[in-house]
Amino acid sequence: MKANDYHVTMDALASLCKRRGFIFQTSEIYGGINGFWDYGPLGVELKRNIKDCWWKSMTQLREDIVGLDSSIIMHPRVWEASGHVGNFKDPMLDCRETKSRYRADQIFVLKHKTDSDALLFAFHEGAPAPAEKKVKKVAKGKAEDYEPVALLDIPLEAYAKLVGPDTNEPGTLTEPRAFNLMFKTFVGPVEESSNVAYLRPETAQGIFAQFGNVCSTVRNKIPFGIAQIGKAFRNEINPRNYTFRSREFEQMELEFFIRPGTDSEWHEYWVAERLKWYEKVGLPEGRMHRDVHEGDALAHYASACTDILFDFPFGTQELEGIAARGNFDLTQHQETSGKKLEYHDEETKERYIPHVIEPSAGVDRIALALLCEAYREEWIPKGKDGGEVLTAEAGVQRAPEGYEARTVLRFAPCIAPYKVAILPLLKNKEPLVEKARGLYEQLSKRWKCFYDQTGAIGRRYRRQDEIGTPLCVTIDFDTIEKDDTVTVRDRDTMEQIRLPIAELENHISNIIDF
RNA sequence: GCGAGCGUAGCUCAGUGGUAGAGCUCCACCUUGCCAAGGUGGUUGUCGAGAGUUCGAAUCUCUUCGCUCGCUCCA
Numbered sequence: 001m002k003a004n005d006y007h008v009t010m011d012a013l014a015s016l017c018k019r020r021g022f023i024f025q026t027s028e029i030y031g032g033i034n035g036f037w038d039y040g041p042l043g044v045e046l047k048r049n050i051k052d053c054w055w056k057s058m059t060q061l062r063e064d065i066v067g068l069d070s071s072i073i074m075h076p077r078v079w080e081a082s083g084h085v086g087n088f089k090d091p092m093l094d095c096r097e098t099k100s101r102y103r104a105d106q107i108f109v110l111k112h113k114t115d116s117d118a119l120l121f122a123f124h125e126g127a128p129a130p131a132e133k134k135v136k137k138v139a140k141g142k143a144e145d146y147e148p149v150a151l152l153d154i155p156l157e158a159y160a161k162l163v164g165p166d167t168n169e170p171g172t173l174t175e176p177r178a179f180n181l182m183f184k185t186f187v188g189p190v191e192e193s194s195n196v197a198y199l200r201p202e203t204a205q206g207i208f209a210q211f212g213n214v215c216s217t218v219r220n221k222i223p224f225g226i227a228q229i230g231k232a233f234r235n236e237i238n239p240r241n242y243t244f245r246s247r248e249f250e251q252m253e254l255e256f257f258i259r260p261g262t263d264s265e266w267h268e269y270w271v272a273e274r275l276k277w278y279e280k281v282g283l284p285e286g287r288m289h290r291d292v293h294e295g296d297a298l299a300h301y302a303s304a305c306t307d308i309l310f311d312f313p314f315g316t317q318e319l320e321g322i323a324a325r326g327n328f329d330l331t332q333h334q335e336t337s338g339k340k341l342e343y344h345d346e347e348t349k350e351r352y353i354p355h356v357i358e359p360s361a362g363v364d365r366i367a368l369a370l371l372c373e374a375y376r377e378e379w380i381p382k383g384k385d386g387g388e389v390l391t392a393e394a395g396v397q398r399a400p401e402g403y404e405a406r407t408v409l410r411f412a413p414c415i416a417p418y419k420v421a422i423l424p425l426l427k428n429k430e431p432l433v434e435k436a437r438g439l440y441e442q443l444s445k446r447w448k449c450f451y452d453q454t455g456a457i458g459r460r461y462r463r464q465d466e467i468g469t470p471l472c473v474t475i476d477f478d479t480i481e482k483d484d485t486v487t488v489r490d491r492d493t494m495e496q497i498r499l500p501i502a503e504l505e506n507h508i509s510n511i512i513d514f
Numbered sequence: 515g516c517g518a519g520c521g522u523a524g525c526u527c528a529g530u531g532g533u534a535g536a537g538c539u540c541c542a543c544c545u546u547g548c549c550a551a552g553g554u555g556g557u558u559g560u561c562g563a564g565a566g567u568u569c570g571a572a573u574c575u576c577u578u579c580g581c582u583c584g585c586u587c588c589a
Binding site: 010011015016018019025028030031032033034083084094102103181201234236237238240245299318380382404405406423425426428454455456457458459460461462463465474476477487489494496 | 515516524525526539541544545546547548549550551552562563578579580581582586587588589
């Protein structure tokens with residue numbers, strides 16, 4: 001997908017998100033801080049709706065999944081067991097001359113087989129040709145006399161003789177430094193190493209660590225799942241693309257425990273289930289993709305992993321990963337903690353550590369995807385029944401003659417921040433206002449509603465379009481003088497129907513409820 | 515993290531050393547009997563932050579923070 005084919009630019013979207021109160025830069029009055037975002041009055045409703053739809057689909061609409069809310073800071077040994085303390089870092093090194101940065105584990109070195117004083121030539125993994133050339137040109141040697149070794153196996157003393165991948169001079173590379181992507185803090189008032197703790201980089205480990213307690217309290221039979229929604233923190237090197245890669249973000253994770261050997265069928269099941277969910281909340285099939293990891297792209301303990309991707313304006317990017325993790329996590333925790341984390345399968349009379357399928361989704365990424373997908377700029381014909389609605393041309397703000405522009409967020413109704421706007425036709429006619437206020441109070445008991453009496457009625461419709469409110473209900477003189485009916489106006493078609501107030505709640509419920 | 519560009523009202527932006535501006539938005543009143551941009555009046559800024567040069571800085575210099583793009587990274 002080319003960026004210029006997309007129906008919205010990130011600039012236009014970010015502008016609307018700020019103007020209407022979806023997303024703000026965090027602590028903006030102090031200049032902001034890279035990788036952290038705040039959700040405004042509309043954004044928080046949007047996110048809540050995403051989480052509610054997920055939570056409902058997991059824990060309410062099925063009886064084999066229960067919820068959990070574990071703490072953000074856990075015992076540091078949780079992260080030893082999970083491998084995050086050991087592996088959750090990428091040693092990096094810089095070239096002082098070219099200012100390039102490399103991942104140490106991806107750099108290899110041509111080393112002379114016998115002469116330990118000879119120069120060493122670094123190269124990118126799998127691409128030794130430039131280094132072989134340098135062997136001939138710079139060292140006047142033969143390629144046969146050299147052998148490739150991993151950079152991490154080269155002693156630091158030898159770095160003075162090491163020629164970087166993009167230079168011909170030795171000694172320009174810094175020593176590799178570990179970049180731990182977990183946020184570190186201290187428990188208790190004293191900052192000493194024995195008090196170190198981490199903000200969780202994922203919510204999943206809280207589920208594994210409480211596996212035993214959950215099993216012994218809810219009497220669940222395999223297969224069953226434990227779901228959790230919560231904040232996670234990763235000290236990303238370079239947050240980019242608006243809220244897409246943030247340092248503080250929210251995850252919705254399910255650990256679905258299964259009998260060993262049934263991994264691939266349950267993995268496929270959850271990929272299909274999750275794709276159905278995305279369609280239900282308003283991400284169309286045409287913009288969704290699967291990325292099936294194979295070979296080296298798979299973690300060593302995983303038997304399958306499929307990413308669910310979405311076409312963003314800045315490229316096709318991951319919303320969710322669905323991994324078949326075997327029994328790696330529970331086994332690790334059992335070994336590290338010394339506590340049994342086995343499941344007694346009464347059907348097969350066996351004890352075993354269950355395998356797990358993990359659908360792990362990012363709430364903020366889904367919110368961003370929904371905003372990108374929902375955003376539309378349209379040119380609509382002036383006057384009644386005037387013909388076809390056009391998609392606005394990118395960058396052209398004024399509509400052509402006979403048309404007028406409208407910006408609309410076409411959220412799925414279950415996702416929209418406000419569900420219904422209640423509008424008196426005129427604000428200076430007391431009976432209209434009184435009736436509208438009463439209806440607003442009535443409907444607010446069931447849905448997030450918006451009351452607006454300011455400006456012309458058409459203008460108020462457009463305001464609701466821009467924040468994605470699916471329905472507008474207008475109170476006019478027929479309502480109060482004649483038959484107690486109201487006008488219900490649809491956001492997407494802009495069509496209006498007349499309904500008795502008595503039928504209103506039922507009508508709204510059919511459209512809105514997840 | 516490196517390089518380049520950019521930070522002025524809620525949004526989009528003009529303003530190259532001399533009293534901070536425009537359009538839209540927003541608010542009030544009027545008008546408005548169903549799809550915005552009629553009328554009148556009004557609010558809003560430490561010109562991203564800090565320091566320096568200068569009689570005087572939005573404007574010049576330095577530092578810093580943030581944003582965008584490219585490289586890098588994305589378990």
